[in-house]
Amino acid sequence: MSETVVYRARKIITMDVNRPAATHVAVRDGRILAVGGADVAAPWGAARDDARFADAVLMPGFVEGHAHMMAGAMWQYVYAGYQDRHDPDGVLWPGLTSIEAVIDGLCEAEARLADGAALVAWGFDPIFLPTERLNRRHLDAVSTVRPIVVMHSNFHLMTVNSAALALVGYDRDTAVEGVFKGADGTPTGELQEMAAMFPLLRRLGIDFRALSRQPDSVRAFARTAQRVGVTTSADLMAELPDDDVETLLALTGEADFPLRIVPALNGMSDTPERVAERALALRARSGDRLRLGAVKLMTDGSIQGFTARLKWPGYLERSENGIWNTPPAALEAMVERLNAAGVQMHIHVNGDEASEVAIAALEKALAAHPGGDHRHTLQHCQMADAAQFRRMAALGLCVNLFANHVWYFGDQHVERTLGPDRAGRIDAARTALDHGVPLAIHSDAPVTPMAPLFTAWCAATRRTPQGRVLGAAQRITVDEALHAITLGAAYTLKLDHEIGSIETGKRADFAVLDDDPTAVAVDALKDIGVRGTVLGGRVFAP
Amino acid sequence: MSGGLPVTVVTGYLGAGKTTLINDLLAQPHGRRITVLVNDFGEIAIDEALIVSRSGDTIALANGCLCCSLGDDLFDALDRILSAPALPDHLVIETSGVADPRRVTQIALAEPMLAAHGTVTVVDPLNLAATLDDALLADTVRRQLAAADLAVVSKAALCDAAALDQACALAAGHLPARAPVLVAGRTVPAEVLLDRLIEAGGAAPGASGDAAHPATYRSWSYAGDRRIARAALDGLLRRDDLGIYRLKGFVGLDDGSTVLVQKAGGRATVEPAAAAVGSRLVAIGAAGALDPAALERLWRSLSVADAGPQAVSSASATSRTPAAMRPAGIDE
Numbered sequence A: 001m002s003e004t005v006v007y008r009a010r011k012i013i014t015m016d017v018n019r020p021a022a023t024h025v026a027v028r029d030g031r032i033l034a035v036g037g038a039d040v041a042a043p044w045g046a047a048r049d050d051a052r053f054a055d056a057v058l059m060p061g062f063v064e065g066h067a068h069m070m071a072g073a074m075w076q077y078v079y080a081g082y083q084d085r086h087d088p089d090g091v092l093w094p095g096l097t098s099i100e101a102v103i104d105g106l107c108e109a110e111a112r113l114a115d116g117a118a119l120v121a122w123g124f125d126p127i128f129l130p131t132e133r134l135n136r137r138h139l140d141a142v143s144t145v146r147p148i149v150v151m152h153s154n155f156h157l158m159t160v161n162s163a164a165l166a167l168v169g170y171d172r173d174t175a176v177e178g179v180f181k182g183a184d185g186t187p188t189g190e191l192q193e194m195a196a197m198f199p200l201l202r203r204l205g206i207d208f209r210a211l212s213r214q215p216d217s218v219r220a221f222a223r224t225a226q227r228v229g230v231t232t233s234a235d236l237m238a239e240l241p242d243d244d245v246e247t248l249l250a251l252t253g254e255a256d257f258p259l260r261i262v263p264a265l266n267g268m269s270d271t272p273e274r275v276a277e278r279a280l281a282l283r284a285r286s287g288d289r290l291r292l293g294a295v296k297l298m299t300d301g302s303i304q305g306f307t308a309r310l311k312w313p314g315y316l317e318r319s320e321n322g323i324w325n326t327p328p329a330a331l332e333a334m335v336e337r338l339n340a341a342g343v344q345m346h347i348h349v350n351g352d353e354a355s356e357v358a359i360a361a362l363e364k365a366l367a368a369h370p371g372g373d374h375r376h377t378l379q380h381c382q383m384a385d386a387a388q389f390r391r392m393a394a395l396g397l398c399v400n401l402f403a404n405h406v407w408y409f410g411d412q413h414v415e416r417t418l419g420p421d422r423a424g425r426i427d428a429a430r431t432a433l434d435h436g437v438p439l440a441i442h443s444d445a446p447v448t449p450m451a452p453l454f455t456a457w458c459a460a461t462r463r464t465p466q467g468r469v470l471g472a473a474q475r476i477t478v479d480e481a482l483h484a485i486t487l488g489a490a491y492t493l494k495l496d497h498e499i500g501s502i503e504t505g506k507r508a509d510f511a512v513l514d515d516d517p518t519a520v521a522v523d524a525l526k527d528i529g530v531r532g533t534v535l536g537g538r539v540f541a542p
Numbered sequence B: 001m002s003g004g005l006p007v008t009v010v011t012g013y014l015g016a017g018k019t020t021l022i023n024d025l026l027a028q029p030h031g032r033r034i035t036v037l038v039n040d041f042g043e044i045a046i047d048e049a050l051i052v053s054r055s056g057d058t059i060a061l062a063n064g065c066l067c068c069s070l071g072d073d074l075f076d077a078l079d080r081i082l083s084a085p086a087l088p089d090h091l092v093i094e095t096s097g098v099a100d101p102r103r104v105t106q107i108a109l110a111e112p113m114l115a116a117h118g119t120v121t122v123v124d125p126l127n128l129a130a131t132l133d134d135a136l137l138a139d140t141v142r143r144q145l146a147a148a149d150l151a152v153v154s155k156a157a158l159c160d161a162a163a164l165d166q167a168c169a170l171a172a173g174h175l176p177a178r179a180p181v182l183v184a185g186r187t188v189p190a191e192v193l194l195d196r197l198i199e200a201g202g203a204a205p206g207a208s209g210d211a212a213h214p215a216t217y218r219s220w221s222y223a224g225d226r227r228i229a230r231a232a233l234d235g236l237l238r239r240d241d242l243g244i245y246r247l248k249g250f251v252g253l254d255d256g257s258t259v260l261v262q263k264a265g266g267r268a269t270v271e272p273a274a275a276a277v278g279s280r281l282v283a284i285g286a287a288g289a290l291d292p293a294a295l296e297r298l299w300r301s302l303s304v305a306d307a308g309p310q311a312v313s314s315a316s317a318t319s320r321t322p323a324a325m326r327p328a329g330i331d332e
């Protein structure tokens, strides 16, 4: 018989109503054998005590219900964001809190590069540096010969230096919408959207998607998750050709791979029949730490990019509505087919017109093929109002709200995109819970950093960088937020029977914390240190 | 960046007829190696006789053309094409039914290896009114019309004349002034689709720096087996009273040879061309100056039907006035 290990902790928050708190958890064969006090393992025979977590707080391993593998790949480049970040190896990258600091940071990184190589940085967000807009002249101070690309945190913008502009021939005569020009008629160095960025990216050989599929990036993604207490993460949009599945199965099969990954197949690039067929075939290939079978569908773009589909009265600063990624009729056909085939769908909807169309499609599909524990989940679903949540509840839909958005884009939504009324009810977690819609909250990493305690803090406080509380009525309690980053997210991934709480029979997946999230002030929730994780009984924490 | 690989964007709502247009384009003897990036790979129906090879998401044709699935990422597909050892002569990008074609054009404007040649918006006369009435789709379809440098009205044969007129008038209300409306017969000649419809920088030909040139056009086109004597062709090209702003295409001569004909402003050139089947000619001129019906009559009086199978004329008339838009000779 295999060994039983009893971990003693300062406190164990179980998310199990039968025993909400404990001090000891017994683990055998990678699963939770028993939860309770010092004598927890007594009925089960001999056990070894392990006190390494004696001064820590254990929670169920956090579940990130919406992130992207690309979050790991980014660390091959230089971090230039405002907030402190740890890279997958635990090295601290201090936040760059002024333009001067950004330039200094880039100069340091530049000095380490080989001749001829481009300097690529990421994570920059001009919103935090309001005094002056970063432009090519700042970057020319770093180098006039080496191309420099500073990718903004939203991935829709970049600022580049003059050498980079010269590489693609952008000058005062360039008539491309995304190539911004200054008062003097020359490009400022800021490039917006892929059309304008693509020529430079390809000349510099930067391909984030290809990079994301490399084993090193997958490992970096897993370590990034591990550092913030995540033991299971979705990768919400994967192409999953056979090669990639083989790679992922091999990687996640390695004993020291620290993450369970739930990739969702891109459902947008084939016919409904073939997507359903592939999803079912993939489901059969799942392993313990690679759960396949779900499908991701797109509908619209993003609110901050003015590409989300909005209902009346539309955008504040723009008369045009956003853009469909999928014609509503095609979405309807796809949803109908996948639902009939028993395939779970994660449907990207940002604007309220997109959520409306998705709900209507699901209403039809579920009327044709009712029943079943479908757990179709609306992802982001940022603008849904109470009426839409009522319909979602009636259909048994889940929602995974983009809580981090409140912090990262909330002020912008008040002032530029939505106006105060609708901005005040974005990511309406309170309404979701009040209507009984199963709730998860997410980071969409790398769009915003993966850190479930920060995500929980966003949902519980709804604070913004400008000091707003954006829609106080939509705040949820800390307990509810903690549920959303554990059992709630596990439910949307159809894994709540295995993970999401610390109770007998479940996988021994824990987040190891410095402090008790239910005991600190709400504002301190995001600052609680995470030591690491336990995944399937294996410790990934110092 | 006029040296780049020419890019033509083909847009239009689902089922508008984009795929039919592209299938037909690939089958035409246009003499160019065209690579087409298509959205609905499954819908591509090319005559098997023309296909030399097929692999997962690419069909290679005997005439040097390639038809590739756009897959889920246009940028990946573009990178593959631009990184290949040899570039095609022309790139056609079929957008998805709901895409904003301006975004695709922006790529062609931004990438130095590409040259934007214009956007062809395919209009379905049977469904246009319904899509413009659909609150979820109206703005998408309006955007596609507003981006047009050329509008091609498909399915004319399925539509009665009054309905066609109505659809053309409806489309015209959303089209920019620069965009001619072509009522497609069975074939829209490659020259019409692929020629540079916009100037570098995005303006329509004649729309910039030429205040006298009106931004509304009529066009006439012919594709069929009719042939003409060289002397008659030269005479036709010398005429300056026909309102022709541009004329281009292949003309079959009565001695069995084929010539490439181009006329822009007052200058005309005639060059020997590789063997092509019959004649395909397109003329564009200012509304009010070029009379498609008169040009059609003139062409028919100067040319003779080939002895071969029945000639197919896809002459088209365009203008802002619906009554003049009926395709001439479509039922011939």
Ligand SMILES: [Zn+2]
Residues within 6 Å of the ligand: A066, A067, A068, A236, A444
């Ligand atoms: Zn996402």
